[in-house]
Amino acid sequence: MAGDGGPVTLRGIADRLGLHVSTVSRVLNGPSGERGRAASGDTARRIRELADELGYRPNPHATSLRTRRSNLVGVLFPRLSEIVVATIYEGVEEEATLRGLSTFVTNTHDDPATQRERIGMVLGRRVDGLIIGDAHLDGAALADPALDGTPFVLVNRRTDTGHPAVTCDDPLGGRLVAEHFLALGHRRVAVIAGEPFASTGTDRTAGFTDRYREAGLPLPAHRVRHCRFDTAGGHEAAVALLSGPDRPTAVFAVNDLAAIGTMGAARDLGLRLGEDLALAGFNDTPLAAELPVPLTSVHSPMAEQGRHAVRLLLRRIAGEPVASEALRPELVVRASTGAPVGPDLR
Amino acid sequence: MAGDGGPVTLRGIADRLGLHVSTVSRVLNGPSGERGRAASGDTARRIRELADELGYRPNPHATSLRTRRSNLVGVLFPRLSEIVVATIYEGVEEEATLRGLSTFVTNTHDDPATQRERIGMVLGRRVDGLIIGDAHLDGAALADPALDGTPFVLVNRRTDTGHPAVTCDDPLGGRLVAEHFLALGHRRVAVIAGEPFASTGTDRTAGFTDRYREAGLPLPAHRVRHCRFDTAGGHEAAVALLSGPDRPTAVFAVNDLAAIGTMGAARDLGLRLGEDLALAGFNDTPLAAELPVPLTSVHSPMAEQGRHAVRLLLRRIAGEPVASEALRPELVVRASTGAPVGPDLR
DNA sequence: ATGCTCTACCCAAACGTTTGCGCCAATCGT
DNA sequence: ACGATTGGCGCAAACGTTTGGGTAGAGCAT
Numbered sequence: 070m071a072g073d074g075g076p077v078t079l080r081g082i083a084d085r086l087g088l089h090v091s092t093v094s095r096v097l098n099g100p101s102g103e104r105g106r107a108a109s110g111d112t113a114r115r116i117r118e119l120a121d122e123l124g125y126r127p128n129p130h131a132t133s134l135r136t137r138r139s140n141l142v143g144v145l146f147p148r149l150s151e152i153v154v155a156t157i158y159e160g161v162e163e164e165a166t167l168r169g170l171s172t173f174v175t176n177t178h179d180d181p182a183t184q185r186e187r188i189g190m191v192l193g194r195r196v197d198g199l200i201i202g203d204a205h206l207d208g209a210a211l212a213d214p215a216l217d218g219t220p221f222v223l224v225n226r227r228t229d230t231g232h233p234a235v236t237c238d239d240p241l242g243g244r245l246v247a248e249h250f251l252a253l254g255h256r257r258v259a260v261i262a263g264e265p266f267a268s269t270g271t272d273r274t275a276g277f278t279d280r281y282r283e284a285g286l287p288l289p290a291h292r293v294r295h296c297r298f299d300t301a302g303g304h305e306a307a308v309a310l311l312s313g314p315d316r317p318t319a320v321f322a323v324n325d326l327a328a329i330g331t332m333g334a335a336r337d338l339g340l341r342l343g344e345d346l347a348l349a350g351f352n353d354t355p356l357a358a359e360l361p362v363p364l365t366s367v368h369s370p371m372a373e374q375g376r377h378a379v380r381l382l383l384r385r386i387a388g389e390p391v392a393s394e395a396l397r398p399e400l401v402v403r404a405s406t407g408a409p410v411g412p413d414l415r
Numbered sequence: 416m417a418g419d420g421g422p423v424t425l426r427g428i429a430d431r432l433g434l435h436v437s438t439v440s441r442v443l444n445g446p447s448g449e450r451g452r453a454a455s456g457d458t459a460r461r462i463r464e465l466a467d468e469l470g471y472r473p474n475p476h477a478t479s480l481r482t483r484r485s486n487l488v489g490v491l492f493p494r495l496s497e498i499v500v501a502t503i504y505e506g507v508e509e510e511a512t513l514r515g516l517s518t519f520v521t522n523t524h525d526d527p528a529t530q531r532e533r534i535g536m537v538l539g540r541r542v543d544g545l546i547i548g549d550a551h552l553d554g555a556a557l558a559d560p561a562l563d564g565t566p567f568v569l570v571n572r573r574t575d576t577g578h579p580a581v582t583c584d585d586p587l588g589g590r591l592v593a594e595h596f597l598a599l600g601h602r603r604v605a606v607i608a609g610e611p612f613a614s615t616g617t618d619r620t621a622g623f624t625d626r627y628r629e630a631g632l633p634l635p636a637h638r639v640r641h642c643r644f645d646t647a648g649g650h651e652a653a654v655a656l657l658s659g660p661d662r663p664t665a666v667f668a669v670n671d672l673a674a675i676g677t678m679g680a681a682r683d684l685g686l687r688l689g690e691d692l693a694l695a696g697f698n699d700t701p702l703a704a705e706l707p708v709p710l711t712s713v714h715s716p717m718a719e720q721g722r723h724a725v726r727l728l729l730r731r732i733a734g735e736p737v738a739s740e741a742l743r744p745e746l747v748v749r750a751s752t753g754a755p756v757g758p759d760l761r
Numbered sequence: 762a763t764g765c766t767c768t769a770c771c772c773a774a775a776c777g778t779t780t781g782c783g784c785c786a787a788t789c790g791t
Numbered sequence: 792a793c794g795a796t797t798g799g800c801g802c803a804a805a806c807g808t809t810t811g812g813g814t815a816g817a818g819c820a821t
Contacts, residue, residue, distance in 0.1 A: 078777060089801045094779060109799065124561070126539045130485065131777035133476040134806045150501035159496055159522055171519050171540055175512075176505055193472045194517055215470070300705040326702075333705040356672075359646040359679040361707040424807060435771045440809060455769060477807035480776045 077123040086115060093120075097127075133195065142382065143191030143199040144174040145184065146225075151298065153324065153352050153371055154202060157225055160375025161200060168383060170197075177203050179264070184210040192219060198382045204228045205266040220385040224378035226268045227393065233385065235377040237369035238395035239269055243276025245367060245400040246321045246349045251284055254410045255319035255347060259292040261306045261331060263323045267298070273323045273351055273367075292317060296327060303330025311338055311346070318410055319347035325354040328364055328405075343407030353401050363403035370396045423469040432461060439466075443473075479541065488728065489537025489545040490520040491530065492571075497644065499670065499698050499717055500548060503571055506721025507546060514729060516543075523549050525610070530556040538565060544728045550574045551612040566731040570724035572614045573739065579731065581723040583715035584741040585615055589622025591713060591746040592667045592695045597630055600756045601665035601693060605638040607652045607677060609669045613644070619669045619697055619713075638663060642673060649676025657684055657692070664756055665693035671700040674710055674751075689753030699747050709749035716742045 079097075083090040096108050096116045108116070119125075133139040144161055146154045158174060165172050173191050177183045184203060191199060192215055199221040204211065208230035211221075223234035250258055260277055263270025278288050294310055296302035303322055307330060310317060322328035328350030332342060340346045342362040350357060353368035377394055384391050425443075429436040442454050442462045454462070479485040490507055492500045504520060511518050519537050523529045530549060537545060538561055545567040550557065554576035557567070569580035596604055606623055609616025624634050640656055642648035649668055653676060656663060668674035674696030678688060686692045688708040696703060699714035723740055730737050 080777075090778080091780075091802080092800055094777095095800090098779080112799080128480070128777050129540055130476040130479040131806090132779080134474070134480055134776090134808090135778045135780090137806075139476065148501075148505070149495055150498050150505055152496050152498060152501075155494075155496035155498075155501050159494070162521060166521075166536070171536070173517050174520060175508060190512070190517070194475055300701055304705060329702060329705050332707055336707050355646055356675060356702070359650060359675050361678055361682050363679075425809095426807075436808080437772080437810075438770060440807095441770095444809080458769080474807050477776090478809080480778090480806090481808045481810085483776075 076128075077125045078128070079125075082116065082119055082123065082125060086112075086119060088112065088116070092116075097125075139195045139197055140170050141194060141196045142170050142172050142379075143188075143194070143196040144172050144202065145177055145187055145191075145199065146174065146202040147179045147298075148176050149174065151326070152354055152356075154225065156371040157202060157375040157378075160372030160377075161224070161379055162375070163372070164376040164379035168379065170379070172200075179203060179205075179266075181205070181210055185213060188213060189215060192216070198222075198386050200224055200378050200382055202226065204232075204234075204268075206268055206271065207266070208232065220382065222378055222381045222385060222391070224374055227272075228268070233381060233391045234393045235374050235381055236268070236272075236393070236395050237371075237374065237398050239272035239398075240276030240279070241395075242351060242367040242369065242398040242400075243273035243278075243321070243323075244280045245276075245398065246273075246351075247277045247280035247284075249349065249365070249400055249402065249406065250319045250321070250347065251280070253319070253347060253406060253408070255317075256286055257315065257317045258286075258288065258319045258321065259310045259317040260288065260294070261303055261310070261320060261322040261327045262293050262295050263298050263302075263327065265295050270295070270298070270323045273321075277321050298324060299326050300330040300333065303327030304334050305330075307331035307334035308337075311335065311340065317346075319349075319406070321349050321351075323351050325350040325352050325357055325364065325366055328366070329356070329360070332360065332362070332364075332405075343404045347406040347410075349406055357401075358403065360405075362405050365403045365406040366401055367398045368401050369398045422474075423471045424474070425471075428462065428465055428469065428471060432458075432465060434458070434462070438462075443471075485541045485543055486516050487540060487542045488516050488518050488725075489534075489540070489542040490518050490548065491523055491533055491537075491545065492520065492548040493525045493644075494522045495520065497672070498700055498702075500571065502717040503548060503721040503724075506718030506723075507570070507725055508721070509718070510722040510725035514725065516725070518546075525549060525551075525612075527551070527556055531559060534559060535561060538562070544568075544732050546570055546724050546728055548572065550578075550580075550614075552614055552617065553612070554578065566728065568724055568727045568731060568737070570720055573618075574614070579727060579737045580739045581720050581727055582614070582618075582739070582741050583717075583720065583744050585618035585744075586622030586625070587741075588697060588713040588715065588744040588746075589619035589624075589667070589669075590626045591622075591744065592619075592697075593623045593626035593630075595695065595711070595746055595748065595752065596665045596667070596693065597626070599665070599693060599752060599754070601663075602632055603661065603663045604632075604634065604665045604667065605656045605663040606634065606640070607649055607656070607666060607668040607673050608639050608641050609644050609648075609673065611641050616641070616644070616669045619667075623667055644670055645672050646676035646679065649673030650680050651676075653677035653680035654684075657681065657686065663692075665695075665752070667695050667697075669697050671696040671698050671703055671710065671712055674712070675702070675706070678706065678708070678710075678751075689750045693752040693756075695752055703747075704749065706751075708751050711749045711752040712747055713744045714747050715744045 202225040208228035227234040262274040294306040296306035350366040353366040357364040548571040554574035573580040640652040642652035696712040699712040703710040
């Protein structure tokens with residue numbers, strides 16, 4: 070296919086066919102397969118044939134330079150090594166590919182300085198838009214004036230500043246867990262709430278505590294503990310919650326990693342999951358089902374979020390009005406929340 | 416900063432200063448801070464001041480078009496949602512950023528058609544090189560003639576076809592586990608070997624079985640089972656290995672996910688980890704330590720692999736000769752491999 | 762004064778596209 | 792048969808850089 074002299078270009082094709090490059094361009098870009106517009110049916114066919122015989126691929130730099138459209142989008146996440154995030158990204162990538170977009174994805178580690186720097190970096194690459202998965206509730210990094218010209222949407226986390234976002238309906242998710250705990254008879258419960266700057270954690274927590282308040286059992290402040298979004302963070306928080314007197318009978322960890330950390334802590338404290346302690350996580354990670362005690366978890370449509378985010382961004386780029394979306398979660402009950410507690414424990 | 420009229424360009428700066436764009440270009444590109452080459456010290460300073468007052472960012476499309484260098488690299492992985500892969504990518508991204516490169520990263524799901532398609536896609540984006548993390552042992556997808564002009568290196572997995580690769584020293588890793596099992600007195604052992612097309616699995620398996628053969632205890636073929644690289648795959652394989660007669664007393668799962676699947680299977684079969692069954696995994700995932708029974712696992716330097724891969728690629732792009740690298744793993748012993756087995760079990 | 766070397770710039774041609782405009786021939790309406 | 796339309800294509804100017812070649816003047820030695 071290739072291999073003659075240098076990469077094959079529009080001019081290469083045009084010259085070989087005795088045509089002008091503009092003609093070739095129009096044929097190759099025009100609504101493919103249509104006749105009558107760009108060139109005679111015959112010429113068009115010859116162009117197309119030669120083009121894919123030579124393996125022609127338009128030079129995206131030239132195209133972007135000319136059209137001021139790069140078909141590139143920047144994607145920011147706290148860390149791709151978290152499976153939830155990685156799965157959202159799979160959705161993003163899938164949909165982006167489908168729409169002819171390529172993505173720059175980068176890890177910001179939830180550090181504001183890095184966030185700003187990476188935003189600058191993708192902007193420097195002249196992306197058409199960004200998908201931001203690491204927003205903090207205060208939306209600080211998004212106030213950067215450098216972002217002014219470039220459309221963006223949030224995914225995974227929302228902000229308080231009203232930017233369009235695609236999230237899981239986190240308050241509902243928290244509420245589902247609360248319903249479940251209430252149905253099992255748990256009255257003394259606790260929440261491992263994640264980072265205070267991430268809406269995922271705070272919204273799930275709020276949904277949960279709201280429901281308990283409605284049930285007439287408001288949670289005291291010390292039963293809600295913030296922590297890092299990983300196993301170690303969950304472990305620490307769990308130790309703090311479980312080792313005092315008046316131990317809660319059920320714990321809601323706002324993500325599965327923290328839940329696994331909680332399992333570790335429970336193990337260390339000699340508590341049996343599903344018997345001495347009910348535990349629920351969030352996200353229904355593939356691991357949840359395989360754990361020695363399978364984990365009750367809220368299933369959230371992660372890849373779906375990613376796909377929606379791309380579509381939302383595209384609409385924003387096109388200048389259409391857009392609204393935030395919250396995808397519906399579902400509770401998956403497993404052994405870790407065990408059976409209803411006996412009346413003695415109530 | 417910006418915000419006047421359109422994005423700020425070289426010409427914008429040149430005009431404002433009454434200079435020619437080439438002068439501005441040379442100043443802004445020349446070995447920064449040096450005097451004497453491109454322009455008078457004074458002019459140079461004025462250019463630089465105006466440039467960052469206006470927030471000038473070179474248009475990468477124009478630069479790439481002109482220089483035929485994009486500072487882009489394509490990165491292929493089976494699936495970023497696997498933490499091992501995601502962690503390697505973190506290393507890639509970190510090093511790439513450091514070197515002024517941006518990355519397109521994409522999931523191929525280990526599907527040859529997708530691999531080819533995505534290779535085509537990043538090539539179409541005119542990357543300077545690729546980092547391939549999803550190679551199959553036969554190197555099939557890498558024979559694509561489209562790849563001919565573009566340098567690439569492998570990471571994570573090697574091929575039999577001799578392409579430069581950065582991997583963990585997987586045979587050594589397998590060997591370490593074998594040593595450990597032997598030291599504990601296990602004579603009837605099994606391997607959950609992962610996908611047969613991935614060198615990670617096969618090399619770890621080979622290292623393990625080699626050591627057992629050297630010890631005079633060669634593994635019968637039915638004690639090595641291939642499976643998908645996830646919890647479900649590990650689960651299935653473990654059930655097959657553990658439910659027959661003559662059950663092995665120790666299992667080596669070539670990655671932590673498969674090990675977790677094995678835990679699930681052991682749980683279902685009523686086997687206690689570290690007592691009835693010793694289990695070791697690979698990669699020392701952050702989860703390994705938090706599991707209800709902490710998992711013995713081989714620690715491999717993952718982010719490090721990513722960083723090395725970028726450096727190797729850069730050398731290849733520069734036309735320097737390169738050689739494969741194998742990074743040294745380390746065994747981390749935890750409760751899942753328990754105590755030495757009693758003489759009765761031997 | 763002449764020739765020479767620097768310094769400090771400018772000129773212009775690329776790189777590969779896209780796109781408004783214009784031109785020529787053929788077709789059409791009358 | 793003649794002006795108007797249209798199909799089919801070419802022209803050329805951008806888009807923002809980089810880079811090989813100038814050139815004008817200053818400084819210097821001859």
